[in-house]
Amino acid sequence: MTTTPTTPLTPSLIATLPGRHYTDPDLFRQEQERIFESLWFCAVRAADLDKPGAFRTVQIGRESVVVTRNRAGELRAFLNICRHRGARLCLESVGEVRRSLQCPYHAWTYDLDGKLIAAPNLASLTDIDRSAYGLRPVHLREWLGYGWLCLADEPPSFEETVIGAAVERLGDVAAIDRYGVAGLALGKRITYDVQANWKLIVENFMECYHCATIHPELTDVLPEFADGLAAQYYVGHGAAFGAEVKGFTVDGSAGFGRLDGIDEEQDRRYYAITVKPTVFVNLVPDHVILHRMFPLGPDRTVVECDWLYAPEVVASGADLSGSVELFHRVNSQDFDACERTQPAMSSRAYRDGGVLVPSEHHIGKFHRWVREQITEPGTDSALSPPPSPGACTSVSP
Numbered sequence: 001m002t003t004t005p006t007t008p009l010t011p012s013l014i015a016t017l018p019g020r021h022y023t024d025p026d027l028f029r030q031e032q033e034r035i036f037e038s039l040w041f042c043a044v045r046a047a048d049l050d051k052p053g054a055f056r057t058v059q060i061g062r063e064s065v066v067v068t069r070n071r072a073g074e075l076r077a078f079l080n081i082c083r084h085r086g087a088r089l090c091l092e093s094v095g096e097v098r099r100s101l102q103c104p105y106h107a108w109t110y111d112l113d114g115k116l117i118a119a120p121n122l123a124s125l126t127d128i129d130r131s132a133y134g135l136r137p138v139h140l141r142e143w144l145g146y147g148w149l150c151l152a153d154e155p156p157s158f159e160e161t162v163i164g165a166a167v168e169r170l171g172d173v174a175a176i177d178r179y180g181v182a183g184l185a186l187g188k189r190i191t192y193d194v195q196a197n198w199k200l201i202v203e204n205f206m207e208c209y210h211c212a213t214i215h216p217e218l219t220d221v222l223p224e225f226a227d228g229l230a231a232q233y234y235v236g237h238g239a240a241f242g243a244e245v246k247g248f249t250v251d252g253s254a255g256f257g258r259l260d261g262i263d264e265e266q267d268r269r270y271y272a273i274t275v276k277p278t279v280f281v282n283l284v285p286d287h288v289i290l291h292r293m294f295p296l297g298p299d300r301t302v303v304e305c306d307w308l309y310a311p312e313v314v315a316s317g318a319d320l321s322g323s324v325e326l327f328h329r330v331n332s333q334d335f336d337a338c339e340r341t342q343p344a345m346s347s348r349a350y351r352d353g354g355v356l357v358p359s360e361h362h363i364g365k366f367h368r369w370v371r372e373q374i375t376e377p378g379t380d381s382a383l384s385p386p387p388s389p390g391a392c393t394s395v396s397p
């Protein structure tokens with residue numbers, strides 16, 4: 001007797017991206033143009049610009065952008081390019097000016113809203129409309145206490161592409177609002193210079209298949225993460241602290257009081273959100289950890305990681321090292337793994353890519369998303385569709 005399956009067989013292994021997606025300068029250039037320079041990019045923590053005239057410069061794709069606070073106390077972002085002959089305006093990554101930004105080349109001077117307010121001899125050129133020579137503004141939104149920038153002429157919907165990531169993960173925006181992230185204070189920042197492609201870091205963050213192998217401290221606190229195949233479920237739905245665990249700390253000792261506003265369901269749980277392309281948000285009852293990535297090359301990504309606590313906790317001078325150390329170890333373990341993987345991306349062994357086991361299959365969705373952003377029909381065979389899932393089912397892990 002012949003039976004007909006009612007559902008298709010699920011392949012146990014599906015293909016990853018080929019190695020060149022992690023090494024090829026041309027593919028990275030396309031990602032710069034069509035991902036980092038086209039989507040909302042989380043650039044600065046708003047509170048780092050604590051007064052009018054404070055500024056930061058950040059690299060977004062191929063552009064340098066200066067973010068500052070104007071006299072009215074609002075964040076402003078501009079391309080870091082003088083409108084005269086194109087000199088870089090702000091040379092430092094962090095700084096402060098009193099009232100204006102002055103180009104170090106010929107002293108064209110712009111106010112904190114980007115308006116050209118002075119330039120040597122310009123007053124004698126009566127036919128010049130100064131308002132036409134202000135700094136080029138960059139779209140800016142504030143969310144979670146960070147300035148999110150978009151270099152596109154017409155940015156995609158912030159609600160759908162940024163806030164939507166949290167909604168997709170947590171069910172509704174109220175669930176993240178309850179942590180009051182914008183009102184938290186910076187307890188610690190660690191910057192990691194990772195010698196790996198940004199996508200390896202995203203893929204690593206999106207799966208927990210590796211947790212049992214490389215994160216002993218994390219799996220002590222979140223025992224569900226030690227169950228490699230099922231762990232992915234808990235990443236999305238909130239992983240429960242172990243019964244004996246008192247707090248999200250390196251040794252499971254007590255942390256701080258629960259943040260105001262979070263509900264019972266969110267207590268004693270860890271939630272992780274990936275906001276494409278470059279942000280990870282980690283929510284636990286007494287603090288929030290937010291990663292911002294700055295992809296600087298096919299094989300180099302700077303990651304800034306902020307540990308955020310209730311303002312009174314930071315103001316009290318409390319010892320934060322127990323909770324900082326837990327995720328600092330997780331970061332170091334993750335980034336070491338990414339750096340071990342990066343060299344193999346240019347090996348002939350990975351020319352056609354590798355495979356994802358079932359608990360990693362959702363990463364395939366990320367790969368499809370990356371390909372959709374960079375695909376330019378008929379320009380590059382590297383961008384042809386990935387092999388069908390069935391093509392990999394005979395490969396052993």
Ligand code: FES
Nearest residue numbers: 082084085103106
């Ligand atoms: S290039 Fe800036 S003032 Fe000339």
Ligand SMILES: [Fe+2]
Nearest residue numbers: 204210215334
């Ligand atoms: Fe990890």
